Amino acid sequence: KQRKAYREMKTQLITEIAGEDITASVALAKLCKLRELSSGFAIDENGNAQDVGESPKITELKAVLEEAGNQPVIIWGHFHWEIIKICHELSQWYPNEKIATLYGGTVDRNESIRAFQNGEARFLVAHPYSGGHGLNLQNASLQIFFSLDYSSEYYIQSRGRTHRPGQTQKCTYIHLLCEGTIDQDILDILRKKKTAADVILKFTS
Numbered sequence: 001k002q003r004k005a006y007r008e009m010k011t012q013l014i015t016e017i018a019g020e021d022i023t024a025s026v027a028l029a030k031l032c033k034l035r036e037l038s039s040g041f042a043i044d045e046n047g048n049a050q051d052v053g054e055s056p057k058i059t060e061l062k063a064v065l066e067e068a069g070n071q072p073v074i075i076w077g078h079f080h081w082e083i084i085k086i087c088h089e090l091s092q093w094y095p096n097e098k099i100a101t102l103y104g105g106t107v108d109r110n111e112s113i114r115a116f117q118n119g120e121a122r123f124l125v126a127h128p129y130s131g132g133h134g135l136n137l138q139n140a141s142l143q144i145f146f147s148l149d150y151s152s153e154y155y156i157q158s159r160g161r162t163h164r165p166g167q168t169q170k171c172t173y174i175h176l177l178c179e180g181t182i183d184q185d186i187l188d189i190l191r192k193k194k195t196a197a198d199v200i201l202k203f204t205s
Helices: 002-019 024-038 056-068 080-093 109-117 152-159 182-192 196-204
Strands: 041-043 049-051 073-076 098-102 121-126 142-145 172-175
Touching: 002 024, 024 041, 024 182, 024 196, 041 080, 056 073, 056 080, 056 142, 080 098, 080 121, 098 109, 109 121, 142 152, 152 182, 182 196
Parallel strands: 073 121, 073 142, 098 121, 142 172
Antiparallel strands: 041 049
16 A cells, blocks of 8 residues: 555656756655655645555564664654654553653653663654754664655764764664665665755656
């Protein structure tokens, strides 16, 4: 169901972007719909998030966490819906574990940071724009990127929260990507330091 919705949306967006004289920012906003679908949801006309079938990223997230054992983990998400969804699933899988968050809906940012740094919370679910700068989170060495955006600055900053002076563990970064989707294009941009315009060009050429 998710793949079908993605293909239909991609076809529609290619037609819209190629057929209009629009700015890069508008084109990227349109492509955001593909990022939503690759994460298993879509925003309806009323601004509400709706599930689109079962999310393979959620399934894979559970598998990665099971393999990780009891170590602290940072999970990055770029959408409000994702963070809420991830926290809900974590509470079902690990009912006895505390979950800290860092995003627009976090009530007490300082308490969340303290709880994770001190080991009271095993999981930190965060938005890179809320937790990507200045934080020392070297008590963890595993980061999972549930989704990505085009900002190489925040991507590098996010990775740097654990890879800091004094870190004694090997840092591991796992990216959850839906094969054959915009997820892979964005990671390619971040790794090769391309620009978001390269994604637009790919879709319109």
